[in-house]
Amino acid sequence: MIVAGWELPLAATPLRLSCKGITLPTVSDxxxxxxxxxxxxxxxxxxxxxxxxxxxxxxxxRLAGIPAELVVSNHVMGLYELAAIHLGAEPPSLVxxxxxxxxxxxxxxxxxxxxxxDSDTLVAALSNIRLAFVQIKNASAD
Numbered sequence: 370m371i372v373a374g375w376e377l378p379l380a381a382t383p384l385r386l387s388c389k390g391i392t393l394p395t396v397s398d399x400x401x402x403x404x405x406x407x408x409x410x411x412x413x414x415x416x417x418x419x420x421x422x423x424x425x426x427x428x429x430x431r432l433a434g435i436p437a438e439l440v441v442s443n444h445v446m447g448l449y450e451l452a453a454i455h456l457g458a459e460p461p462s463l464v465x466x467x468x469x470x471x472x473x474x475x476x477x478x479x480x481x482x483x484x485x486x487d488s489d490t491l492v493a494a495l496s497n498i499r500l501a502f503v504q505i506k507n508a509s510a511d
Contacts, residue, residue: 438485441476445484445491448473452498461505470498 432440452469455462477484477491484491 436485438483438487441480442484442487442491445473445476446494448476449494449498452502456498456501456505461509463502463506463509466502466505470495470502473498 448469452466452473455466455469473491473495477488477495480488482488
């Protein structure tokens with residue numbers, strides 16, 4: 370099954386991992402003086418900053434034209450892949466995988482059907498990665 374460009378295995382039995390809420394710091398899109406640097410920068414540096422800002426603005430405009438559910442689903446699949454990478458490491462990094470799996474769970478279970486037509490597939494992907502985690506954890510304990 371393919372969701373947001375990612376190939377997923379079929380659904381499996383889920384394992385419930387925890388998801389605790391946190392407060393993230395606010396991020397401003399206005400650069401601070403320390404980010405911009407000294408006002409006496411050379412013209413080349415100022416031009417480079419202007420070009421970079423223009424590129425950021427263009428990227429924002431393109432992103433604004435994409436449905437949020439698709440962007441969020443792609444991020445979910447990126448976290449899914451991160452968990453799979455940590456589970457497939459030698460030795461598996463269970464702590465890192467658990468964090469990525471919990472993040473997938475927070476998004477998929479927290480947003481549910483708001484993720485759009487791929488929401489059921491994302492639920493199945495979450496179940497699969499949780500099952501893989503348990504199997505790898507049990508194999509590591511043996």
